[in-house]
Amino acid sequence: MAHPTVNWQGWQERWDRQQEWYLPDREERFRVMLDAVEALVGDEPRVLDLACGTGSITARLLRRFPGAVSTGVDLDPALLTIARGSFEGEPRAGFVTADLTDPDWTARLPYDSYDAVLTATALHWLKAEPLRTLYRQLAGLVRPGGVFLNADHMPDPATPRINEAERAFSQARQEREKAAGVQDWEDWWREAAADPVLAGPVAERFAIFGSPADGDHADGETHPVAWHVEALRGAGFAEAGTAWASLTDAVVLALR
Ligand SMILES: C[S@@+](CC[C@H](N)C(=O)[O-])C[C@H]1O[C@@H](n2cnc3c(N)ncnc32)[C@H](O)[C@@H]1O
Numbered sequence: 001m002a003h004p005t006v007n008w009q010g011w012q013e014r015w016d017r018q019q020e021w022y023l024p025d026r027e028e029r030f031r032v033m034l035d036a037v038e039a040l041v042g043d044e045p046r047v048l049d050l051a052c053g054t055g056s057i058t059a060r061l062l063r064r065f066p067g068a069v070s071t072g073v074d075l076d077p078a079l080l081t082i083a084r085g086s087f088e089g090e091p092r093a094g095f096v097t098a099d100l101t102d103p104d105w106t107a108r109l110p111y112d113s114y115d116a117v118l119t120a121t122a123l124h125w126l127k128a129e130p131l132r133t134l135y136r137q138l139a140g141l142v143r144p145g146g147v148f149l150n151a152d153h154m155p156d157p158a159t160p161r162i163n164e165a166e167r168a169f170s171q172a173r174q175e176r177e178k179a180a181g182v183q184d185w186e187d188w189w190r191e192a193a194a195d196p197v198l199a200g201p202v203a204e205r206f207a208i209f210g211s212p213a214d215g216d217h218a219d220g221e222t223h224p225v226a227w228h229v230e231a232l233r234g235a236g237f238a239e240a241g242t243a244w245a246s247l248t249d250a251v252v253l254a255l256r
Contacts, residue, residue: 006197008086015054015082018188021177023121029151029251030060030120032244036253037061037116040147044068045115048141051100051122055083058093061118068092071109075099075208078192078201101130106137113143120151125220132231139236142256148232149243151251156224166247186212228252 020026037045044067049057052072061068072095074080080095087093098105106112117138123131138148155163178184183191189212193202209216223231225242229252232240237254244251 006085008082011082011192011198012054012056012059012086014183014188014191016056018183018185019056019121021174021182021184023249024173025246025249026120029244029249030057032251033057033118033120033149033151034060034064036147036149036243036251037118038065040255041115041145046111046113047071048073048109048114048117050117050119050138051125052083052095053079053122055087055093055095057118057120058083058087062090062092070094071096071111071114073098073100073105073109077204077208078198079205081198081201100134101126103133106141109141112141113146114141115143115146117142117146117148119149122152123150124153124222125217127219127221128223131221132235135231135235135237139232139256142237144256146256148237148254148256149251150228151244151249153222153248154225154228154245154250154252155222155248158224162247170248225250225252229254 023029037047043065045065047058047061047068047070049055049061049070049072052058052074053076055072058070058072061070069092072083072093074083074095075097077097080097083095087095094110096108096110098108123134126134142148189202192198225245229240232252232254237256240252240254242250243253
């Protein structure tokens with residue numbers, strides 16, 4: 001449904017600010033992912049934006065590569081409403097509703113193969129076994145010579161003192177920014193729930209995932225980079241390694 005009065009760009013910007021409160025280097029990791037896409041599959045890629053949310057990766061992809069096309073896939077009706085509204089009339093972008101833990105989710109996609117599958121800040125919502133299953137499905141979706149890139153939290157349990165120092169440092173930054181008025185996850189969802197156009201999809205979203213106040217994705221898991229590399233190799237990717245890393249997060253790149 002078209003909503004001509006909605007300021008989709010405003011929702012996108014507030015989503016970006018809210019995500020950056022958690023990930024101040026979010027934009028840098030998107031750039032690294034797109035550099036890897038260009039290096040390995042060129043500048044006219046067919047891309048799957050996996051767990052796309054509002055379509056942040058799709059937006060950067062289409063801005064940088066005029067000849068790219070993107071399919072965004074997500075389960076969240078509210079974030080997909082923003083994505084579909086933002087990209088209305090953009091023939092290079094399409095969005096699909098699917099649950100990545102559904103064994104048949106790939107049947108909903110408009111293509112049966114992609115040059116690149118990109119995902120950010122999402123797969124830690126899945127537990128280890130569903131994630132291994134998803135990696136096997138992605139090895140079937142990425143064409144030979146194509147790439148998969150996963151930017152996510154990948155803390156290493158073998159470095160507890162480093163992890164603790166990073167946690168304290170980040171918490172202090174977040175407190176300063178919160179005092180200056182930056183929205184966190186709960187604030188952003190509160191505002192979305194109060195919006196007349198988004199209220200319905202947000203209620204559906206809370207029915208699927210629970211509300212942020214209920215700990216909407218608290219049951220996921222994180223793994224260190226080495227776990228992802230081993231899982232991707234085991235799933236059928238030929239090579240896998242680190243494209244970027246911080247103290248807690250990384251972009252893992254796998255070549256099919
Ligand atoms: C923190 S958001 C990140 C969105 C986007 N990639 C970004 O960087 O802005 C995590 C996304 O994962 C999606 N997600 C989590 N579990 C999912 C599942 N089982 N199936 C489909 N999408 C899922 C959520 O709906 C949400 O859009």
